[in-house]
Amino acid sequence: GEDVEQSLFLSVREGDSSVINCTYTDSSSTYLYWYKQEPGAGLQLLTYIFSNMDMKQDQRLTVLLNKKDKHLSLRIADTQTGDSAIYFCAEPADTGRRALTFGSGTRLQVQP
Amino acid sequence: SQTIHQWPATLVQPVGSPLSLECTVEGTSNPNLYWYRQAAGRGLQLLFYSVGIGQISSEVPQNLSASRPQDRQFILSSKKLLLSDSGFYLCAWRTGQGGETQYFGPGTRLLVL
Numbered sequence: 001g002e003d004v005e006q007s008l009f010l011s012v013r014e015g016d017s018s019v020i021n022c023t024y025t026d027s028s029s030t031y032l033y034w035y036k037q038e039p040g041a042g043l044q045l046l047t048y049i050f051s052n053m054d055m056k057q058d059q060r061l062t063v064l065l066n067k068k069d070k071h072l073s074l075r076i077a078d079t080q081t082g083d084s085a086i087y088f089c090a091e092p093a094d095t096g097r098r099a100l101t102f103g104s105g106t107r108l109q110v111q112p
Numbered sequence: 113s114q115t116i117h118q119w120p121a122t123l124v125q126p127v128g129s130p131l132s133l134e135c136t137v138e139g140t141s142n143p144n145l146y147w148y149r150q151a152a153g154r155g156l157q158l159l160f161y162s163v164g165i166g167q168i169s170s171e172v173p174q175n176l177s178a179s180r181p182q183d184r185q186f187i188l189s190s191k192k193l194l195l196s197d198s199g200f201y202l203c204a205w206r207t208g209q210g211g212e213t214q215y216f217g218p219g220t221r222l223l224v225l
Contacts, residue, residue: 031212042118042202042216043156088155092212098144098163099171100214104155 004089006103013111018076020106022089025070032065033090033100034074043088047074076108084110114139118203118217125224131176131190133220135203138184143205145186146214147178150200162186163208198224 005023012018024032030051035043049056049063049072056063062075076083086105093099115138125131137143144163148156158171160178168178175194179187186203203217 033213035216040219040221042219043204045213045215048213093158098206098212099146099158099161100212102156 004091004101004103006087006089006106008104009107009109011109011111012079014079014081016079018074018079018083018108018110020074020076020087020089020108022072022074022103023070024072024089024091026091026101027067027070029091031092032063032072033088034061034063034072035088035090035102037086037088037105039085046087079108079110081110081112084108114205114215116203116205116215116217118201118220120220121218122221123223125193125222127195127224128192131188131193131197131222133188133201133203133222135186135188135217136184137186137205140184140205140207142183142208144208145180146204146206147186147188148202148204150202150219152199156202160188193224195224198222 003025031048033048034046036046037043047058047061049065054065060077064073086107088105089103090100093101117136146161147159149159150156160170162168162180165180176190201220204214206214
């Protein structure tokens with residue numbers, strides 16, 4: 001079955017790096033996603049990685065994919081207070097629904 | 113560019129009252145549309161999805177229903193709200209031409225008292 005797992009909470013100091021981890025179960029996933037949700041807002045697509053890649057870097061964001069362990073991580077360099085939000089990992093659900101299966105979200109708290 | 117709208121932004125309703133939440137998408141044709149619910153402090157639960165006008169698939173049996181009267185309009189309804197219907201309702205779309213990425217609306221916060 002589909003199950004995406006994340007730790008619930010992460011606290012870092014401003015300027016440090018943040019690493020948010022995720023494990024997924026569907027080895028046939030083509031894309032894996034990271035979404036960001038700020039308080040009271042919808043989900044914003046942050047980045048994604050194609051399953052034939054091990055790493056993707058986009059400015060302060062680095063996504064690492066370990067297909068063998070079905071482990072996905074999001075690293076935020078030089079974390080800022082504006083990065084405080086909930087971060088969701090997601091993978092495609094079975095193709096019949098064309099939907100995404102989301103983790104429960106990791107709340108990132110950045111302390112000044 | 114594509115945009116997705118939801119309204120209302122916030123809604124407070126008594127138990128047993130009806131519900132209608134609306135979602136519209138601009139700038140794309142024949143999108144796949146989705147309704148998710150996010151309970152406080154939890155992840156997203158897929159409620160309904162639609163691949164075309166009048167085509168609705170339900171993921172979770174409950175007192176909610178969805179309709180798609182137009183290509184870019186998706187409506188979430190209930191005849192009688194329950195306390196457990198409180199939550200943050202998110203509409204999302206994705207292209208119908210094979211792309212997997214979903215894009216989300218701003219959400220509607222529903223409080224049932």
